[in-house]
Amino acid sequence: MTSHQSTQTMKPATAAKKLGVYLDATPAEFREGVVSRDELKALQADPPEWLRELRRNGPHPRPVVAAKLGISISGLARGGVTEPLTTEQIEELKSAGPEWLQKERATQAEVRKEAVRLKEKRLKEQEKNAERGDQPRPPRS
Structure with missing residues (x-):
């Protein structure tokens, strides 16, 4: 067969x-x-x-627009951007620097900073556990 x-x-x-x-x-x-x-x-x-x-x-889908602006897709929605944007429109938005965009970029920077902090914390805990011979804990949900 x-x-x-x-x-x-x-x-x-x-x-x-x-x-x-x-x-x-x-x-x-x-x-x-x-x-x-x-x-x-x-x-x-x-x-x-x-x-x-x-x-x-473009026009670019929301994930691409969000990435080019350095914000989340939710941040786009909070800023009232619901339609696809062209590269030119994205550049105009960056140049104009509206308050909502600045706020969303700051929020995204904090989110990334916190993610790095948590990753470093997990690595330190794993190193401590390895030194003590402990079994790693499963991640919390």
Whole structure:
């Protein structure tokens, strides 16, 4: 008995998310079909012009907009940004430096700082436990 391996495919929305692009801005043939894993790898390895253009100029999906602004996706919502933005719009927003954006950047910086502190604390605890020969504790939920 031979095993027949089928090609795994994904919805265009999933592929767009993995590529970091806004689905509605992709070409119709991309949105209307399915994308195989091999096609996704090919798009990542050698992006066509439409994909390079979308990545360069947008419109960008919320996770990309948030990353470019240095804030969280929740921070975007709190700032009233609900639509995809182009690179130009993101740069204008950065230049304008509205109060909400400054506040969200400060919040994000604190979140990152706290994450580093907690990671260092866990490492120190693991080192202490290793010195004493204790078994590591499972992480708390």
